[in-house]
Every structure is written in C-alpha cells, then in structure tokens.
Amino acid sequence: MELGFYRFANKEPNKLAIVGPNEELVSRGELLSKANKLTHALRDLGLKKFDTVAVVLPNSVEYFVVYMACLQAGFYLVPINWHLAGPEIAYILEDSEAKAFIASGKNPDMEKACINAVSEISFNKKGCITIDELEGFRHIDDFTKSMPDENPHDRSAGQVMNYTSGTTGKPKGVKRNLVEGDPDDVLSLFAMIFSFYNIQPEDENVHIVGSPLYHTAVIVHSTASLHYGHSVVVMDKFDAEKMLYLIDKYKVTTSHMVPTQFHRLLQVNDSIKKKYDCTSTRAMIHAAAPCPIHTKQEMIDWWGDSIWEYYAATEGGGTVISAKDWSRFPGTVGQAWPGAEIKIIRDDGTEADIDEQGTVYMRLGDTTKFEYKGDKAKTEKERLVIGDSVFFTVGDIGYMNSEDYLFLCDRKIDMIISGGANIYPAEIESVFLMHPKVQDVAVFGIPNEEWGEEIKAVVELNDEEINEEDIKNDLMEFASENLAKMKHPRSIDLIDKLPRDENGKLFKRKLRDPYWENQDRQV
Numbered sequence: 001m002e003l004g005f006y007r008f009a010n011k012e013p014n015k016l017a018i019v020g021p022n023e024e025l026v027s028r029g030e031l032l033s034k035a036n037k038l039t040h041a042l043r044d045l046g047l048k049k050f051d052t053v054a055v056v057l058p059n060s061v062e063y064f065v066v067y068m069a070c071l072q073a074g075f076y077l078v079p080i081n082w083h084l085a086g087p088e089i090a091y092i093l094e095d096s097e098a099k100a101f102i103a104s105g106k107n108p109d110m111e112k113a114c115i116n117a118v119s120e121i122s123f124n125k126k127g128c129i130t131i132d133e134l135e136g137f138r139h140i141d142d143f144t145k146s147m148p149d150e151n152p153h154d155r156s157a158g159q160v161m162n163y164t165s166g167t168t169g170k171p172k173g174v175k176r177n178l179v180e181g182d183p184d185d186v187l188s189l190f191a192m193i194f195s196f197y198n199i200q201p202e203d204e205n206v207h208i209v210g211s212p213l214y215h216t217a218v219i220v221h222s223t224a225s226l227h228y229g230h231s232v233v234v235m236d237k238f239d240a241e242k243m244l245y246l247i248d249k250y251k252v253t254t255s256h257m258v259p260t261q262f263h264r265l266l267q268v269n270d271s272i273k274k275k276y277d278c279t280s281t282r283a284m285i286h287a288a289a290p291c292p293i294h295t296k297q298e299m300i301d302w303w304g305d306s307i308w309e310y311y312a313a314t315e316g317g318g319t320v321i322s323a324k325d326w327s328r329f330p331g332t333v334g335q336a337w338p339g340a341e342i343k344i345i346r347d348d349g350t351e352a353d354i355d356e357q358g359t360v361y362m363r364l365g366d367t368t369k370f371e372y373k374g375d376k377a378k379t380e381k382e383r384l385v386i387g388d389s390v391f392f393t394v395g396d397i398g399y400m401n402s403e404d405y406l407f408l409c410d411r412k413i414d415m416i417i418s419g420g421a422n423i424y425p426a427e428i429e430s431v432f433l434m435h436p437k438v439q440d441v442a443v444f445g446i447p448n449e450e451w452g453e454e455i456k457a458v459v460e461l462n463d464e465e466i467n468e469e470d471i472k473n474d475l476m477e478f479a480s481e482n483l484a485k486m487k488h489p490r491s492i493d494l495i496d497k498l499p500r501d502e503n504g505k506l507f508k509r510k511l512r513d514p515y516w517e518n519q520d521r522q523v
Contacts, residue, residue: 001201003191004184005226006032006072010151017226019250020061021236031061033149035068038140040147042069045127047099049074049156050178054098056080056089056114058106059236062131062140063213066102067160067223072183074156078163078173079214082106083484086116088171092163093123096173100127105134109485157186162216164313164422184227191224196320196337197283197308199254202229205282208252210238210261211420217287217312221256230254240264244276251280258420259291260451262299273302281306293330300327309333311406313394317342317362319406332405336362343391344400345384352399357409360398361391414508416445418453423487428457431482437461437471440498442508443489446515457489458511460498468494 005028009017013029020026042053053070055077057063070077078096080089082104093101101123105111115135118128130137157179163171179186199205207225209232211218225232233250235242238261246252284299285308300307305323311333312318319342321334336342341363344352352358361384384391395415398408416423425443432441440460445453459475472492479488499507 002184003188003201003227003229004182005068005187005223006151007184008226008229016231018061018064019231019233019246021059021234024061026061031064031068032151034065034144035072036149036151037144037147038065038069039073039152041144042075042100043073043152044147045100047073047075050076052076052078052096052098052161053100053102054078054080054093054096055101056082056084056103056110057131057213058082058104058110059209059213059234060104060131061234062102063219063234064223064226064232067219068226071158071160071187071223072155073152073158074178075158076161076175077158078161079219080163081212081214081484082110082113083486084113085482085484086113086120087482088484089113089117090120092171092173093117094121095171096161096163098127099124100129102129102131102140103134103137104131105137106132111135155183157181157183160216160219164216170427187223188227190220191227193220194224194228194283196310197254197285197322199228199283204251205230205253206233206250206280207231207254208233208235208243208246208250210235210243210255211258215420217256221254221285225254238264240268241272244268244273244278247278247281248276253280253282255281255284257284257286259286259295260419262286262291262295263450266295266298266302278303283308285310287311296326297330310337311408313362317364317392321405325405329401329403329405329407332401332407334406335404336406341389341391342400342404342406343386344398345391345393349384351386354402355399357397357399359393360396360406360408361386361393364390364392414444416443416453416455418445418448418455418486419451421486423455425455428455428479428483428487428489431479432457432459432475434482435475435478437463437466437474440500442498442506442511444508444512446512448490454490455488456515457492458495458498459492460495 009028009032013027015028016025017028017031018026053075055066067077078098080092103114111134128137129140129143131140159176159178161173161175163173207222207230209218209222213219222232233246233252281303284303284306287310300323307323309326310318310320317340318337319334320337321332326332343361344358345361346352346358396408398406400406414425416425428443429441432438438459439462442458444456446456448454475492499510
C-alpha cells in the first residue's frame with residue numbers, strides 16, 4: 001500500500017481527516033487545499049528549501065495545515081511552547097533563523113508573548129501571520145487567499161525541528177538533515193514507528209490528541225496517523241471525561257499520552273466511566289514521564305492490552321513494550337525497538353554487566369542523525385563511538401536485565417518532569433540569579449501526586465535583614481515576569497548556605513533526596 005497524507009487526500013478527498021477542538025469536521029481534501037495554499041504563500045514570501053517556519057499555536061486544525069504545508073516544501077517547522085514568555089520565544093525565533101512566524105492570540109498571555117517576541121528582535125512584519133486576531137500580524141486567510149490550492153511543484157520533504165533544553169539552560173534545536181525524496185515516501189517512512197505498536201494503515205484507525213502539539217512525540221504520532229490514513233481527533237486541552245466521550249463517540253483506537261493523564265482518568269467517578277465505551281482502543285501509547293506501577297496496572301485492568309509504552313528522546317533511539325510484556329517485568333520501559341540498540345556504559349567508558357547500573361546510551365541510525373543547532377560541542381559531548389556505531393545519551397541512569405529489558409533508575413541529571421513536560425532547573429536558576437537579593441539558588445523537583453514532580457527553589461540571600469514572606473513574594477513575582485508559568489516554583493525555601501564544595505560544585509541531591517524518601521519513584 002502506498003502511504004502518505006498527500007496521496008490519501010488526492011485519492012479520497014472526501015474522507016475525514018480531522019475532528020477539530022470544537023468537533024468541526026475537516027476532510028482530507030479540505031486540509032490539503034489549505035496546506036497547498038499556504039505552501040504557495042510562503043514561497044511567494046520568499047521562503048526556499050531549508051528555510052524555517054516557527055509556530056506558536058494552540059491545538060487546532062491550523063496546526064496540521066501548517067505542518068502539511070511546510071513538510072511538502074522542504075521547510076523546517078519549529079513548534080514553540082505557547083507557555084513561553086516573550087524573550088524566550090524571541091530567542092528561538094532568532095536561533096532557528098525563522099523566516100515566517102505563525103502565531104495565535106488565543107489568550108492574553110499568548111498574545112502578549114508573541115507581540116513582545118517580534119518587537120524585541122524586530123522580526124520581519126511580512127512574515128508575521130496569525131490564525132485569529134493578533135496586533136501587527138496578518139491573518140492566515142488574507143495571507144493565502146490569492147494563492148492556488150493546486151499541488152505545488154518541486155515538492156520535497158521537510159522536517160520538524162524541536163527545541164530541547166539542556167543543563168546549560170538555553171534551548172537547542174535538534175536539527176536533522178533533510179531526506180531527499182517525495183514527501184509522501186519520506187514522511188510515511190518516518191511514520192513506520194507505528195509498526196512498533198502493531199498499528200496498521202487505515203484499518204478504521206482513529207487517533208486522539210489530548211496533549212499540546214508543540215511536544216515532539218505528540219506531533220510525531222498525530223501526523224504519522226494522517227500519513228497512515230487515520231483520522232485525528234483534536235482536543236484543545238486535556239479533560240478526562242471529555243476524552244472518554246470522544247473515545248466513545250469516534251471509536252478512537254490510538255493516542256499518545258502521559259502518566260498524568262492516566263492519573264486523571266482513573267480519578268473519574270466509576271459511574272461516569274461506565275457511561276463511555278473504551279473497548280475501541282488498540283494502542284494508547286505513553287511516555288515522557290515515569291509511570292507508577294500501580295497507575296499503569298490500573299489502566300491495563302481498565303483498557304486491557306491497548307496500553308503501550310516507549311522510552312526515547314527528541315534526539316532519537318528508543319525502547320518499546322506492550323502491556324503483556326510489561327506484566328512480566330513491571331517497571332521496565334521495554335526492549336530496543338527495531339533498528340535501535342541500547343548500551344549501559346560505566347563512568348570509565350566500558351560496557352556494564354547485566355543488572356549493573358550505568359548511563360543509558362542509544363545508537364544513532366542513519367535516519368536519526370542530528371545536531372544541536374549551533375552547538376557542535378554539545379552534539380559531540382553527548383555521543384560515544386562503540387565499534388562502527390555512534391551512540392548518544394540524554395544522561396539517564398539505568399540497567400538491562402538478562403532478557404535485554406531496560407529499567408531506568410534516575411532522571412536526566414537534575415531535570416524535572418512535571419505532567420510529562422521537561423523542565424530544566426538551570427534556566428530557572430539563571431533567572432533567579434538576576435535578582436539583586438539572591439546570592440545563590442538551587443532548583444529541583446519534589447513529589448507531586450498529580451503531576452509527578454513540582455518545582456521547588458532553595459534560595460541563599462545576600463541580605464539577612466529581609467522579611468522572609470516579603471522576599472518570597474518578591475521572588476515569585478520576579479519569576480512570573482521572566483519565566484513561563486510552567487517554570488514557576490510552587491514553593492521557595494530560604495537557606496543560610498547552599499551545600500557546595502571548595503570547587504563550587506553544588507550537591508543538589510542533599511537538598512532533593514529527603515523529599516523522595518519512601519516515595520514511589522519507580523521509572
């Protein structure tokens with residue numbers, strides 16, 4: 001079977017492609033028409049192959065229009081987290097060298113951030129496009145209205161370039177080389193990830209999106225669904241009962257989820273659960289954060305063998321596991337998926353034995369070669385050559401059992417995972433250090449039953465004569481002015497002296513570990 005959304009849309013334009021957040025129905029033909037017009041408009045603006053289009057958009061039909069437009073023209077599409085503040089968005093616009101910026105003013109915070117971002121860097125006004133109302137931005141309908149909706153010539157496959165932060169604070173774009181070839185062929189090749197979960201093309205599959213599309217895995221799995229001939233149901237935000245209603249109504253078969261969503265679904269009253277039929281589910285895939293064993297077991301008891309899990313990174317590689325195999329080894333994140341390879345490496349660079357902990361490395365394949373844009377040193381630092389293969393790590397600690405199942409023992413160094421989102425303390429610490437009253441600061445995650453982890457900041461002040469409550473309020477306000485809401489600490493503690501050695505190394509575990517004693521931190 002020939003795959004690829006563009007082929008499906010040209011062959012059967014009347015079939016359903018997307019159910020929007022307001023349950024608006026969009027056919028394959030309608031989606032393709034809008035995407036074609038946008039491709040022509042962006043080219044008319046001057047964009048050429050290898051150029052970048054950045055987006056700050058809520059979950060919407062337009063998100064998929066932009067994706068399909070960019071990835072048939074050889075453009076890089078950069079999804080930006082719409083929770084970010086203006087300076088954070090401006091940094092990504094500049095660093096990615098975006099030639100067009102498609103944004104939304106859906107809420108006041110998003111509106112303010114997008115307007116401030118383009119103002120801060122004097123972004124080309126001609127490239128500022130909006131899907132609704134945004135001061136200084138041109139509406140996408142006006143931008144595309146004079147363009148033809150026919151398939152563009154000289155089509156070539158583009159790529160999504162996601163930005164992922166590191167311990168150095170500033171986000172880095174994970175940039176892969178473009179793969180030459182027809183977009184349908186190339187993009188459906190990447191969609192073969194579905195074969196890991198026994199998901200077939202078409203086959204009456206329906207995918208539901210309940211997480212923000214700016215997350216790498218969410219956009220990967222939802223667009224792969226379109227390239228596989230599946231319909232996609234889009235939620236603007238996650239709501240447990242609403243998801244159950246949509247699963248029942250549209251006979252949903254697949255999704256990409258995070259454990260926080262499992263937690264909320266399980267909290268729904270039993271009388272409400274019984275109203276909705278979830279037996280259509282076939283592959284409800286989860287990742288992005290540790291899932292407590294009891295939570296996953298309850299989901300398997302409810303939804304059966306449709307619960308799948310994988311472990312991977314924006315950079316590539318990974319493991320996968322079915323519910324049946326997980327039940328043999330509760331807590332594992334699976335075996336290396338086809339074409340991947342996992343190594344556990346000791347600190348001295350040698351390979352660890354069975355059941356011995358070490359740093360988890362994943363082999364890079366030809367289709368997953370990447371670089372951190374503008375940071376060759378970081379790219380090379382995270383890599384290791386073993387024989388004829390190149391492996392990379394994201395810093396996780398784990399071990400392999402005798403049957404090659406991977407178990408994780410710790411998070412990426414210092415990273416906080418809250419509700420499936422990766423939050424990097426160094427970024428938050430750098431902002432607090434800008435405050436004139438802060439001498440030193442440590443930020444880390446502590447247990448939160450619903451979100452997995454929440455952010456705590458421990459601050460060393462340079463003035464002992466400050467009212468404790470006043471300075472805490474001041475610091476919280478300072479954070480709200482300089483950081484996205486999801487990066488705000490839930491609590492701030494004051495301390496006389498942070499635990500550092502004579503070389504300045506911070507022993508963050510001394511601060512963090514007491515909160516995790518006797519906690520279910522199985523990952």
